[in-house]
Amino acid sequence: MSMKQLKVDNLFHKYGIVEVLNNISLSVSSGQTLALVGPSGCGKSTLLHIIAGLLTHSEGHLEQPFEQLACMFQSPRLLPWKTALDNIALGLKARKISRLERQQRAIELAGQLGLTRDDLDKYPHELSGGMQSRVALARALLVSPELLLLDEPFSALDIGLKLELYQLLRRHVEEHGTTVIMITHDLMEAVRLADSILMMAPEPGRILAEFPMAQPHALRDDNWIYRTSVELMQQPLVRLGFQLDGVGINHEDMPQPVAHGGCAP
Amino acid sequence: MSMKQLKVDNLFHKYGIVEVLNNISLSVSSGQTLALVGPSGCGKSTLLHIIAGLLTHSEGHLEQPFEQLACMFQSPRLLPWKTALDNIALGLKARKISRLERQQRAIELAGQLGLTRDDLDKYPHELSGGMQSRVALARALLVSPELLLLDEPFSALDIGLKLELYQLLRRHVEEHGTTVIMITHDLMEAVRLADSILMMAPEPGRILAEFPMAQPHALRDDNWIYRTSVELMQQPLVRLGFQLDGVGINHEDMPQPVAHGGCAP
Amino acid sequence: QSGLPVKKLTLAGPAAGVSNALIHLVASNGLADIAEETEFVLWSNPDQLRALTLSGKADFLAAPTNVAANLYNRGVPLKLINVSQWGVLWMISRDADKKTLADFKGEEIAIPFRADMPDIVFTHLAEKQGIDPRRDFKLNYSATPMDAMQLLITRRVNHALLAEPAVSMALRKTKSFPVSIIAPELHRSVDLQQEWGRLMSTEARIPQAGITVLGETANNAQLVSAFEAAYARANQWCIDNAEACGKEVAAQIKLLMPEAVADALQHQNNHYATASAARSELEAFYQVLLKRQPASVGGKLPDEGFYFSASKTQQVTE
């Protein structure tokens, strides 16, 4: 497999006149998993949408070489007029795979995500919250994308399911060499799954720090994960980003947003 | 304040012919906080909707003496044609409180939830996921209900905000003597906030066990919370409910669903 | 008998020659010794006609004779007083040489209103001279005389069967700019009245329209007689003063042009008869209609009570 690299350089984004992303630069190589963490409203979803090609950024440079991508949004966004099964198979239908085959593959994957055959015949409004988000996740995984974008994929799930799905995701990533960018609020989840963690700060959204996780995935046991998360939580920039030491950011400790005018190089 | 008690006795619920709640009995007295935990799809939201009076149960008895109730749903369910501010103030508007007053109170509460004045002028589709769920939470809190029903209120929020909102919720509960029933996937959250934790199992949804938390709220520090959560996770019924020891439930260890025919007493 | 004058009389009529005298009566206050107040109401389609007869709003109603018989046979309390229109059907053609219906063989002819009186008369006369209208003509039915005129003027057809005053309207229009560029000349062709006389071996006239009296008013013989006399005078006045009459009529009925009304008056058959006098001719006419479209006269010959007669003061049959 050739080494592709997704690259974001000095990217800015505005909604109307409000700047929500300020001088974002990052890169992810194929097969890697990048976790985006940061407080609510700091622009994580916006960045993901830009990478997915759903939004056009105001300024800066984006290089997105992966061809097949799939995105799981923050809300499930299921098509209300399709059953869970047809929702999962949507991407395969778009690729003109026969009805029988795509249903078989959808049923198999859905089973791994803990969805029964009965659940699959239901329309979205008849599913529980967690089921809806699993259907959305299955929809994204089923197309075996080169680049997988996940916006808080596990936040609506219980511990048991989470642990199972962590394994499923890792297996999937390793089998297909998928590149993953995931947003999460759970540091332990990021530590468990990511090769690198990007900490963002709000107003305007920018990158505070990057924490590479060198430990090979095979060696990450619960103990290491807990320890590393606690260590991470001690990091001043993390405490600052999440405002863990009280209200208000101490601006002197924190990397400042870039003032910009005109087009960035 | 008089002691009211919400009581559910031998309650069953079916969607069509599928039974989703089986022989549920529970009670919550005023001022208490009850946490519902359980795997995805076990009927937690259904139970909450029944208590809120949005669904009529098929069988059994429900006594809901609280007059003012508010419910935060699993998805934000904001009215798309109202700004965040008007969404928050919805309940007060229904109570015929003047525009000025309800806006003032909404702005004040929203500030405590980390929403700025600018955010409040936005329409729901312009808010980030976490902001939407905070707006929904503020909408529920603002009416100072006697009974507060929360369906995974904090799942879309980052650690910093979560910690702040835990405090806010506790303060609110203590000031107003609010009775709370909350659904959560996070055992630590339940341990931190609840007076009692109800563990549910799926297919059909029923109650596996109840764990009272005797420790006074004032004495619950991070250490105690972590320890208690870990202890809880060791409980066989909890491991069983969340299927933490592998796939498939060992049916012999587990309380069996009640067979029922005809009307329960 | 209640004394004259009565308070108010409402006269109703269509946009056709039969209304000329009614309008003159109103305009010249010719009913002053019969009624304190008079008013003319235009009816322009069968719905209005039905509504008028049933709402009791009209006292005297001008209508085609077959419509009058139809209403009578369907239970409307009315009586025919007179027949004033005796010749209004004409063929209009682009070709000046056509003299009889037989000359139109193989041609396309526009006819307003299928199964209405002009159509029936036309078909009857055609068959009388051995023509099968469905085979020998291409009949092009339109919904209104206006549409038939349109077809004629825009050269979609070369011949049309029209009734006065549409005939005069069409001829007037085609002689005036800008219509004449497209339609340089139209001709008053076959006079269907003449054909009727020739083929039925009677007078060259058809009892086509007249005045009826409606409801309670019919019981007031004195009033009806006085009205009949006034109408006859007004009718004669219109014939004698075609242009003045045209102006009066066009002022009331905006659909009509004064010149066209005057033209029509000049070309009409100046016969006039009371209902009883016209009875035999009427019945012959009704027989023709009955044979072809029974519904157009209400399914049967109207009985005795239909014809107003001043000598007998009958009760109106309900």
Next chain:
Amino acid sequence: MFNYFLRSLSATLSYLWSGWGAIASLLLFCAAWELAGLYYGSLILPGPVETLKQLGTLFDQGELLPELLISARRALYGLLLALAAGTFLGMLAGFSVTASILSRPLVTLFLGMPPIAWLVLAMLWFGLGDATPVFTVFIACLPIVFAGAMQGTRTLDNQLKAVADVYGLPPLMRLTDVYLPHLASYVFPAWITALGTSWKVVVMAELLSSSDGVGAALAVTRAQLDTSGTLAWVVAVLAALLATEYLLLEPIKRHVERWRQEENA
């Protein structure tokens, strides 16, 4: 599967039940008609019995069906043309702001233009055959369908559009799987309105410009003051209309909208 069967069964039953309701309401209408008929007498308003007798006579004389078929053919052609063109143009206008700006005033013109404005032209272009009523129906129905389709396309949730983008739905599938199901709820009322309009308009157009079809027959009965004949034709048309709506459109609608939540959910 069993579930699915039950679901269809209950849908069919509820449909038949609604059929009874519809018939009851029609019978009520007939009762009112009978009363009014008694009051006004048969020249103005013959009662339903007399009208039905007349209808029977028309049928026996073999007049009814041929004329009805002629009108039905014209109504159908005009309607189909309007549905195709209106839906297509409406969707185009819904997709593209420019198309919408350009097309809307024209559609308003069409909508508001009284038929006499172009009846002459239509007679010139199309003569006195089928084409004039077909064109009249087309013109009358087009704006109705257009408005529905445009609004439906315009109101599709951007979130679902993003899903279609991300999963690379090809244009046709985007249409059939995303737009049309959403559109249905806008387009169906428009179609039903258009259906009714088409029958009414074809009759009026034939009345004005044709020598066969129901309209022409109506013109004859009207000129002959044969009110019960007129009403018999009207009843025939209405029966055909009701049959099309309840035997054709309504089942399609129910099938297409089966994903909608039922009342008490």
Next chain:
Amino acid sequence: MFNYFLRSLSATLSYLWSGWGAIASLLLFCAAWELAGLYYGSLILPGPVETLKQLGTLFDQGELLPELLISARRALYGLLLALAAGTFLGMLAGFSVTASILSRPLVTLFLGMPPIAWLVLAMLWFGLGDATPVFTVFIACLPIVFAGAMQGTRTLDNQLKAVADVYGLPPLMRLTDVYLPHLASYVFPAWITALGTSWKVVVMAELLSSSDGVGAALAVTRAQLDTSGTLAWVVAVLAALLATEYLLLEPIKRHVERWRQEENA
């Protein structure tokens, strides 16, 4: 506040811009008309210039405005009645399945019934004055509005209904804050269609049953084969219609729907 100002500014600008587009499209239409007019000659189709001249003459003679006002009054009364009754009945039918089952066939009857069926009754009831055209307009517009309102009410998301329940919205507020904003997107196209229909129908009704108003004037010009006069009246009606739509309805619609997401979001 500043934000809000910018927002309204850009909305107004885009509205004016769309106005230019509409005018351009109308001019295109006029060009086509001119061409057709040249081809057919002025007896069949006078061009726009001649028609406008004729319109000017009508205006100078003081004929135009009074007749237009008479027709406008009738169209407006009929339309308002239809809007009120149609929206009310449609919403009722949307709320209650029974009401819907009972009312729908009647509405279909109304929709499909050719005016001749009841014109006589209307003339008997209402005489030859305003009431008959008003009633005709009412009957013609009612089903259009009804269908829109019913479908709008039916399609309101059950989730939002639950919100209204839980927060105890009083009936009026439920209407104004929940149903009407959602309904708007269904009801506005219906209203615009009804507006156009009302003008067309009032003209046709006056043509058949009245001695004043635009329809009666049209009847005169038509009888006198004065084609340019006919077209002048038609143009006057269409101008009035366009003015109502673009100066009245469209701004209201934009205001009510300002919460909708813009295209590229």
